[in-house]
Amino acid sequence: MTEEIDVEEVDSETLARIRERTLREEKKQLHMQKVHNLIPKLKEIVEEEIPE
Amino acid sequence: MRLHRLHLTNFRQFRTGSITFAQGGDNNVTVIHGQNGSGKTTLRNALTWVLYGDVNFSLRPNHLGSQGAFAEVEPGDSIRVEVTLEFEDEDIDYELSRWVEYQKQTASDYQGEIIDEDVSLTFTKSDGTRGTRNNPQDSIEQILPHRLSSLFFFDGEYITQLSEKRSDDEIREAIQNIMGLKIIERSIDHLETVEARFEDELQDAASSELKSLMETRSELRSTKEDHEQALESAEETRDTLISEIGEIKRKLEQIDDSAGLEEDRTQLENELQQVETRIEEINDEIEDTISTKGHLPFAMPAVEATAKDLDKLRDQGAIPSEVSNQFVDRLLDDEECICGRPLEPGTEAYTSVASYKSEAVTEGFDQAAIRIISHLTQLDSERDDYFETIDELLQQRSELRDSEQEIAEELSEISAKLEKIDVVDPETGETPAELESAREKKADQLEDAKADIVRHEIKIEELDADLKEINTQIDDARQDKKEAELARKRMRATESVRQQLESSFDQLQTRVRNWSNKLVDDTFAEIATKEYKAEITDEFELRIKDQIQDEYLEVEKSRGERQIASLTFIGSLVQIARERYESSSDSEHFSGGIYPIVMDSPFGALDSDHRRQVSAVVPRMAEQVVVLVTDSQWRGPVANELGGRAGKQYRLAFDSGEGMGNYPRTTIEDETPKQEI
Numbered sequence: 059m060t061e062e063i064d065v066e067e068v069d070s071e072t073l074a075r076i077r078e079r080t081l082r083e084e085k086k087q088l089h090m091q092k093v094h095n096l097i098p099k100l101k102e103i104v105e106e107e108i109p110e
Numbered sequence: 111m112r113l114h115r116l117h118l119t120n121f122r123q124f125r126t127g128s129i130t131f132a133q134g135g136d137n138n139v140t141v142i143h144g145q146n147g148s149g150k151t152t153l154r155n156a157l158t159w160v161l162y163g164d165v166n167f168s169l170r171p172n173h174l175g176s177q178g179a180f181a182e183v184e185p186g187d188s189i190r191v192e193v194t195l196e197f198e199d200e201d202i203d204y205e206l207s208r209w210v211e212y213q214k215q216t217a218s219d220y221q222g223e224i225i226d227e228d229v230s231l232t233f234t235k236s237d238g239t240r241g242t243r244n245n246p247q248d249s250i251e252q253i254l255p256h257r258l259s260s261l262f263f264f265d266g267e268y269i270t271q272l273s274e275k276r277s278d279d280e281i282r283e284a285i286q287n288i289m290g291l292k293i294i295e296r297s298i299d300h301l302e303t304v305e306a307r308f309e310d311e312l313q314d315a316a317s318s319e320l321k322s323l324m325e326t327r328s329e330l331r332s333t334k335e336d337h338e339q340a341l342e343s344a345e346e347t348r349d350t351l352i353s354e355i356g357e358i359k360r361k362l363e364q365i366d367d368s369a370g371l372e373e374d375r376t377q378l379e380n381e382l383q384q385v386e387t388r389i390e391e392i393n394d395e396i397e398d399t400i401s402t403k404g405h406l407p408f409a410m411p412a413v414e415a416t417a418k419d420l421d422k423l424r425d426q427g428a429i430p431s432e433v434s435n436q437f438v439d440r441l442l443d444d445e446e447c448i449c450g451r452p453l454e455p456g457t458e459a460y461t462s463v464a465s466y467k468s469e470a471v472t473e474g475f476d477q478a479a480i481r482i483i484s485h486l487t488q489l490d491s492e493r494d495d496y497f498e499t500i501d502e503l504l505q506q507r508s509e510l511r512d513s514e515q516e517i518a519e520e521l522s523e524i525s526a527k528l529e530k531i532d533v534v535d536p537e538t539g540e541t542p543a544e545l546e547s548a549r550e551k552k553a554d555q556l557e558d559a560k561a562d563i564v565r566h567e568i569k570i571e572e573l574d575a576d577l578k579e580i581n582t583q584i585d586d587a588r589q590d591k592k593e594a595e596l597a598r599k600r601m602r603a604t605e606s607v608r609q610q611l612e613s614s615f616d617q618l619q620t621r622v623r624n625w626s627n628k629l630v631d632d633t634f635a636e637i638a639t640k641e642y643k644a645e646i647t648d649e650f651e652l653r654i655k656d657q658i659q660d661e662y663l664e665v666e667k668s669r670g671e672r673q674i675a676s677l678t679f680i681g682s683l684v685q686i687a688r689e690r691y692e693s694s695s696d697s698e699h700f701s702g703g704i705y706p707i708v709m710d711s712p713f714g715a716l717d718s719d720h721r722r723q724v725s726a727v728v729p730r731m732a733e734q735v736v737v738l739v740t741d742s743q744w745r746g747p748v749a750n751e752l753g754g755r756a757g758k759q760y761r762l763a764f765d766s767g768e769g770m771g772n773y774p775r776t777t778i779e780d781e782t783p784k785q786e787i
Contacts, residue, residue, distance in 0.1 A: 068603040077607045084297045088255075093300070101304045104600050110592075 072107050079103045111254050112734055113706050114196040114203075116160075120176040121191055122152045122167075123764070127778035129153070131706075131736060132757025139729050139755045140736045142778075143744040144762030149776040150738035151265065153762075154710045158263055160193040160208045162247075162256045163229070173221050175212050178773040180220040188213045188225060199253045203234045206246065254705065258287055261680055262732075265710035269676040281652050284683060290690070291622060294615045301608040308601035315594035320587045327580045334573040341566035348559040351552050358549045365535045368528055368542035375524045382517045385510050392507045399499055406493040413489055438463060525550060623648065629682035634675065636727060642671070644678055652679050673716060677724060680707065681731035688733065706734035713743045725751030758782050 113131040118124040132140045155165045192209035208229040212222025231246035243249040362372040453460045528546035627646045634644035759781040767773040
């Protein structure tokens with residue numbers, strides 16, 4: 059059982075784009091034991107998709 | 111990835127030599143055979159060295175350079191050790207070279223000191239474009255990840271180990287990597303960190319009320335995490351104990367003095383299991399009956415009072431009866447009144463009699479009252495049924511509990527008897543009494559572990575409910591700062607994406623397990639001589655089972671069977687990766703790949719029959735297969751089966767270099783039959 063999240067405020071297309079871009083970035087570094095600068099990159103993706 | 115050519119210079123006993131690999135189609139196998147110590151393992155190591163800089167030699171692991179080459183140069187001079195691999199991937203031709211420059215230090219130095227080393231990867235695209243990869247190691251990792259290489263470049267020893275329990279983690283990891291589960295798993299982890307960063311931003315910008323709520327949430331999450339870890343640990347303890355108890359059970363079954371009692375215990379335990387299952391079912395039935403009909407006993411006093419009131423009202427005429435309306439209708443239909451007057455439609459008499467008929471609303475009320483009275487009578491009967499059902503279920507449960515108690519007593523007696531058998535078993539050196547005592551202790555620990563599991567599960571469920579509640583409160587809290595609102599929005603979006611990925615992970619995991627299970631079993635059925643079944647379990651473990659009556663039980667595997675199981679598994683992985691490569695879509699983010707298989711001495715532990723069967727399947731395991739075998743393994747069934755599929759065949763001619771001024775040396779001789787023109 060997990061906490062239920064209500065994200066009505068972010069449309070499903072945006073969430074799908076975040077998902078796809080995240081997986082693309084992960085794929086680039088899949089072979090690395092330690093990821094390089096990946097967390098800031100993923101955070102940036104979310105910030106770009108949900109701008110101010 | 112398709113291997114084209116391997117070239118070695120001064121690499122261990124190879125002064126210079128090349129292997130051109132057979133390509134796909136009917137002749138996709140490259141056979142390299144030679145006597146023991148001729149350099150088969152060195153060739154496999156040359157491949158892993160050029161690709162990853164890794165070697166695994168049991169003898170003189172740091173001596174990469176050829177002794178002969180060192181002998182020919184003076185101290186201070188250098189020799190170059192180099193391996194070049196030409197291959198193709200995704201329609202691009204690559205040339206990968208790794209080299210080390212050694213300087214000879216003294217006259218008797220045959221190891222040298224590294225003075226320079228490098229690796230380079232050049233490529234030629236199909237349109238003729240040429241170039242060099244800036245980071246060759248990263249590019250190689252993309253083409254054939256190092257973590258997967260042991261599955262495709264392996265020796266006989268490795269494949270024997272692979273089907274043993276200690277390799278379960280490796281199998282799980284391999285399947286998850288190949289099938290793209292890893293990428294999702296890593297994304298989930300990383301997005302969790304991103305969420306935490308947005309949460310930090312939110313806390314910085316949030317109101318004091320919100321901050322306090324979020325702190326509470328952090329504490330709840332941390333507590334939940336503690337319980338999840340404790341749950342995982344308790345589950346591991348439970349699994350270990352179950353396995354240890356199973357092991358003791360097997361020993362007791364094998365000892366003559368305790369075998370009979372152990373058999374009785376197994377039977378009783380099965381009976382107990384059935385009784386417990388039935389008790390659970392009855393409890394469910396009782397719960398179901400109470401939840402659907404449990405209101406009846408409580409409602410009946412009110413129902414009976416209502417029925418009486420309705421009867422009374424009918425007696426008093428307050429509720430017109432159904433008969434009165436029917437009676438009026440009949441008089442009107444007959445067109446004659448009870449007093450004998452004719453009742454013609456439109457006459458005053460007709461209208462007068464018709465007016466006795468109840469109005470529509472009253473009619474509905476009348477009918478409803480009748481229906482209610484009838485239903486009330488029915489409810490009374492349902493209440494009786496309810497009591498009867500509950501009584502019956504309680505009676506059954508009570509009887510089952512008696513049986514449960516009896517079985518428990520019998521089990522206790524068996525345990526007491528076993529604890530008295532003090533005869534030492536010559537094979538294990540243990541007595542049934544000692545084994546039983548250890549079993550009892552572990553059984554107690556198992557009960558504790560199970561109780562812990564339930565306790566943590568309940569706690570986690572409670573914490574989930576608390577977290578849900580606090581999330582609502584956080585949502586309700588006023589977000590007066592724009593920055594806080596934005597951070598919150600981003601955090602929740604990240605959380606939502608993570609949850610979507612978790613759900614995808616679960617779905618894909620099930621799909622992958624079913625797929626790999628089918629492939630492994632199909633391939634295994636083709637090779638195995640016995641009627642065994644290969645299975646990838648829910649935990650992604652490779653198991654071989656035998657059908658005993660209606661159920662499959664895990665079997666102890668011989669070395670040969672273990673090798674076959676592992677080869678089956680590796681072949682299935684290669685097939686899965688290839689199928690995934692051929693049917694990959696952008697949305698899956700893991701396109702699979704075409705991987706070659708390089709097998710070093712894969713037939714060692716197999717008998718002649720198994721060698722022939724494995725040889726028949728090997729060419730189908732991958733699009734490109736390289737088999738390194740000893741001369742003795744190559745002869746007979748292996749050569750008969752594989753010879754026809756060998757597109758390239760080499761012999762390693764080894765000269766041990768005994769005598770002054772000579773050094774071990776292997777030359778590679780091409781034995782591929784010339785094509786007839």
